[in-house]
Amino acid sequence: MESTLVSWWSGFWPGLFTALLTFLVFLLTTALLIWAERRIVGLMQDRLGPNRVGPLGVLQTLVDGAKMFFKEDFTPGMVERVLFTVAPMLAVVVSLMTVAVIPVGGEVTMFGQTFTLVTADLAVGVLWLLAMGSLHVYAVFLAGWSSQSPYPLMGAVRATAQMISYEIAQGLAVAAVILYTGSLRVSDIVAFQATDSGLFPGAPNWLFLPLFPAFAVFVVGMVAETQRPPFDLAEAEEELVAGFHTEYSGMRFGMFMLSEFMGVVIQSAIVVTLFFGGPNGPVFGPGWLQGLLPVVWFLAKTSVFIVFFVLLRGAEPRMRYDKLMNLGWKIMIPVALVWVVVQAAILEVDRQWDGWTDGRMPALVGLGIVLLALAVTPMLRRDPTERTEAARSVARDLGPRRLPEKDDPAVQADTTPDTGRGDAPHTPPGPEHDHEEVGV
Amino acid sequence: MTSLDIVFILVAVVTGGAAVMTVTSRNLVHAALFLGVTLAGIGATFLLLAADFVAMVQVVVYLGAITVLFLFGLMLTRAPIGRETLDSRNRPMAMVVSAALFGILVVLIVRAFGSNQFPATEPISSSVADLGMAIFSTWVFPFEVVSMMLLAALVGAVLLARRQSGDSGTETRVTPIREALDDSTEELDRAPAELGSGGER
Amino acid sequence: MLADYLPVLLLFVVAFGFVAASLGVSALVGPRRPNPSKLSAYECGNEPLAQVKGTRFSVKFYLVAMMFLIFDIETVFVYPWAITTADLGWFGFGQMALFLGLLGVAFVYEIGRGGLTWD
Numbered sequence: 001m002e003s004t005l006v007s008w009w010s011g012f013w014p015g016l017f018t019a020l021l022t023f024l025v026f027l028l029t030t031a032l033l034i035w036a037e038r039r040i041v042g043l044m045q046d047r048l049g050p051n052r053v054g055p056l057g058v059l060q061t062l063v064d065g066a067k068m069f070f071k072e073d074f075t076p077g078m079v080e081r082v083l084f085t086v087a088p089m090l091a092v093v094v095s096l097m098t099v100a101v102i103p104v105g106g107e108v109t110m111f112g113q114t115f116t117l118v119t120a121d122l123a124v125g126v127l128w129l130l131a132m133g134s135l136h137v138y139a140v141f142l143a144g145w146s147s148q149s150p151y152p153l154m155g156a157v158r159a160t161a162q163m164i165s166y167e168i169a170q171g172l173a174v175a176a177v178i179l180y181t182g183s184l185r186v187s188d189i190v191a192f193q194a195t196d197s198g199l200f201p202g203a204p205n206w207l208f209l210p211l212f213p214a215f216a217v218f219v220v221g222m223v224a225e226t227q228r229p230p231f232d233l234a235e236a237e238e239e240l241v242a243g244f245h246t247e248y249s250g251m252r253f254g255m256f257m258l259s260e261f262m263g264v265v266i267q268s269a270i271v272v273t274l275f276f277g278g279p280n281g282p283v284f285g286p287g288w289l290q291g292l293l294p295v296v297w298f299l300a301k302t303s304v305f306i307v308f309f310v311l312l313r314g315a316e317p318r319m320r321y322d323k324l325m326n327l328g329w330k331i332m333i334p335v336a337l338v339w340v341v342v343q344a345a346i347l348e349v350d351r352q353w354d355g356w357t358d359g360r361m362p363a364l365v366g367l368g369i370v371l372l373a374l375a376v377t378p379m380l381r382r383d384p385t386e387r388t389e390a391a392r393s394v395a396r397d398l399g400p401r402r403l404p405e406k407d408d409p410a411v412q413a414d415t416t417p418d419t420g421r422g423d424a425p426h427t428p429p430g431p432e433h434d435h436e437e438v439g440v
Numbered sequence: 441m442t443s444l445d446i447v448f449i450l451v452a453v454v455t456g457g458a459a460v461m462t463v464t465s466r467n468l469v470h471a472a473l474f475l476g477v478t479l480a481g482i483g484a485t486f487l488l489l490a491a492d493f494v495a496m497v498q499v500v501v502y503l504g505a506i507t508v509l510f511l512f513g514l515m516l517t518r519a520p521i522g523r524e525t526l527d528s529r530n531r532p533m534a535m536v537v538s539a540a541l542f543g544i545l546v547v548l549i550v551r552a553f554g555s556n557q558f559p560a561t562e563p564i565s566s567s568v569a570d571l572g573m574a575i576f577s578t579w580v581f582p583f584e585v586v587s588m589m590l591l592a593a594l595v596g597a598v599l600l601a602r603r604q605s606g607d608s609g610t611e612t613r614v615t616p617i618r619e620a621l622d623d624s625t626e627e628l629d630r631a632p633a634e635l636g637s638g639g640e641r
Numbered sequence: 642m643l644a645d646y647l648p649v650l651l652l653f654v655v656a657f658g659f660v661a662a663s664l665g666v667s668a669l670v671g672p673r674r675p676n677p678s679k680l681s682a683y684e685c686g687n688e689p690l691a692q693v694k695g696t697r698f699s700v701k702f703y704l705v706a707m708m709f710l711i712f713d714i715e716t717v718f719v720y721p722w723a724i725t726t727a728d729l730g731w732f733g734f735g736q737m738a739l740f741l742g743l744l745g746v747a748f749v750y751e752i753g754r755g756g757l758t759w760d
Contacts, residue, residue: 011644011647011648012647012651014648015647015648015651016648016651018648019648019651019652019655020655022652023652023655023656023659027659068667069663069666069667069670069671070670070671070672071667071671071672072671072672072673072674073664073667073668073671074673074675074680076680076681076682077680077681078681078682083473085664088660088664089657089660089661089664092656092659092660093653093656093657093660096652096655096656096659097649097652097653097656100648100649100652119648119649119651119652120645120646120647120648120649120652121645122492122645122646122649123492123493123567123568123645124492124493124496124568126720127493127496127497127500127720128496130496130500130504130716131496131499131500131503131504133504134499134500134503134504134505134508135499135503135504137504137508138476138503141508141511142473145469145511147682148682149682150682153515154698157512157515157698157702160508160511160512161512161702161705161706164504164505164508164705164706164709165705165709167504167709167713168709168712168713168716171713171716172712172716172719175716175719175720175723178720178723178724179723179726182723182724182727183724184493184568184720184724247682250667250671251663251664251667251668251671252664254663254667255660255663255664321759322758322759325701325705325757325759326757326758326759329705329708329752329757330752330757333712334748337741337745337748340719340723340741341737341738341741344723344726344734344737345734347726347727348726348730348731348734351727351730352730444643487643487646488643490643493721497717500713500716500717501710501713501714501717504713505706505709505710505713505714506710508706508709509703509706509707509709509710512698512702512703512705512706513703513706515698515702515703516698516699516700516702516703568720568721568724569721569724569725571721572721572722572724572725573725573728573729575718575721575722576721576722576725576726576729576733576736577729580736583718583736583740584736584739584740586714586718586740587739587740587743587744588743590711590714590715590743590744591743591744591747593707593710593711594708594711594744594747594748594751595747595750596707597704597707597708597711597751598747598750598751598754600700600703600704600707
């Protein structure tokens, strides 16, 4: 039995190193994300954003974080004191625990041992992600309930319902990944994507193509799961103040903010790991570069999704709650469910059919779906100048400052040339898009 | 005493303590949360037994879904979800019943397995693939029966949803405009639900 | 196998240490100036009126939790099947198709009855 203890100790230093590395990578990426988001959203809203501290204001988050230490962190009288403090701690700890199974790099040799840059390559790695996701629900719920105040409670119940709804869709999308790769182990899934897809020479076998519907469901799910705009109903300022963390202030509020932004980084990292080959990429050069390059690829791919999150926040207005739930239950879950069965059938046919497809069938089907989606999407697009009858009557009531009518040449001439978007005047970047700055 | 034993004892104490708190807590939400801790502890026990898939399932299903269901149930009813406490006069009775149940279970388990000794080796690791093979080749019938059970639960959910029309809470009687034209009772029953379903448009 | 979880434990220690240190330092250096407004529930500057006590939520939320439980169990069964289906062939596919099909029919029925329509 004591042999277990010995083997535990041999893994101690690599374990501590990877744990610290994972912690730092995700914390620093989160800090950068907060800065990048404020800059990009600033650009989109025709203002500057933070630009004073450090080059381009990149150190702003650091300074804001330091400032938060000196803010009063008061506890309102009616709250459940213990749970009120446990909830924000749980939020950050669970967020950080989620990333334990995500490889941030390839193999390195250190401390006389060769190991992969992942905290723990668990045999049930994918389920670990799901389990931590379901624990995150508790942080939100506890925060809302322990506040003993109406707005937080409503925000928490909304947020919880939203998170669990999209957890199913995400879980089923991940099931498609498992089905295709045949393993729950994250390192197997990453290694699988390093193989050649056979579509054309050198094409990596990244799963977003053969599993495109699952990928699409996962991406929608990850926005809902992080409760980011346009799915941030749980903290719809106009209705619920700040949602579940209304009663929070100071560092405990900061913890919720950190966990929210970290959620963006984590979900981006997960989607990169599952659908875009994780740290896979061309590796060359001397030893130290070979160890570093996968980390660079991983961070670069993750950044793409982080920027996607930010652009989405800047561009899209908030969805209505009923529409959000309907989207989750009536579109996302059925699509994911049907796709699991279709995917299994495709793989089964592919395995039995010794024809010319030669294992390329899933990728070909995926390619077909992508092309179909590209062809159909423009047809579904509504004319932005087309207004409903309700909007038209509002436009009439508004008088001179009316909304542009489709048949109104004057208005069309006014709006079309400079923005290229007929609906641009209706969706001004309202103050609701700036709420994060308030607390910082 | 190995390191594993120490971890196990810690987990067992926490799990047992949380279980006791679940039934003695006077606040319903606290009770539900202690239940969550208990279930998490059982998950940790599975992990110590090298059944990591079952451990994760324990967390995902029991902690992630069932306890959340309880919490939502508390939010839904007029159960006291604030800080007010509650108590039942049936406490002595409950103690007698649970003590009896505990005694019976202890006797049963000791008589059934008391003399069995499991070899004290390294925990045997079972892979998810083995588990899958077992479910989908040996235990096919029970697996399909599970789907029937879930089907029943879904139908129950349909009934639950159909019972209420419009919003929960005090039923607001919305007088349908068509009532003047056709005041059959069937129309009256159906109309509020239709008026309330504004989200569909 | 358990050795795999040691780094997870270490990560937990690191994460917990970070959180506890942040909150601890903040509690030490931060000011403490309570006043009645801060100590009462936030209701946009109004006198706090509403209480959590009688708050009830739409049955829809409970329904969502119930549906979540059902689909969670389903997902948990799909995972081991997804791993073994390569060995099981069409037999395994048929099993899961039947399983998901039964639930799918009920799901479609539920959607058809408006069980999942929010209002």
